Amino acid sequence: MAIKLNIVKPTSQVETALRDGYLYKDIGFDLVNRYTDNVELYKNNENTDLKPIYDANAVLNSIKNILTTSPGEKLLNPLFGVDLRDYLFETVSETRAFFLGTDLYNGLTEQEPRITIDRVDVVAAIEEQLYDIDLNISIPSLNINGITLRGILNNDGYTFV
Helix, strand or coil: CCCCCCCCCCCHHHHHHHCCCCCCCEEECCCCEEECCCCCCCCCCEEEEEEEEEEHHHHHHHHHHCCCCCCCCCCCCCCCCCCHHHHHHHCHHHHHHHHHHHHHHHHHHHHCCCEEEEEEEEEEEECEEEEEEEEEEEHHHCCCCEEEEEEECCCEEEEEC
């Protein structure tokens, strides 16, 4: 016996994505007060603090979570994240930049199957004691190619530029 509940109606964006055969959805945790606009007569706007994000933005949010989480930090999934702690407090060098690029490539390939990594460029800025990182990715299921994510790894951690 199946019970069908029509309590929650999907938005037009969700319906379009489902019709196209894909839908990636995530939650943006910026926790900024947002208001939904209700078109119903005599209904007040609703205060919401979590903003849903879809498709390419959901995938990019996942990549950011992987890069800024160390293994062991996420409860119930201790292998989630890329271990960048080894690179934070050691002297910056070209050799370590090579290994950093390899770790980024392997970690993202294992943990984010929705992307293909086209190129990983890690440049060691020895005088500034930081690594300049460019990730070029594609999302084949969404037919999106050539996304570039720039970041810097220094003593403060990984930050997106």
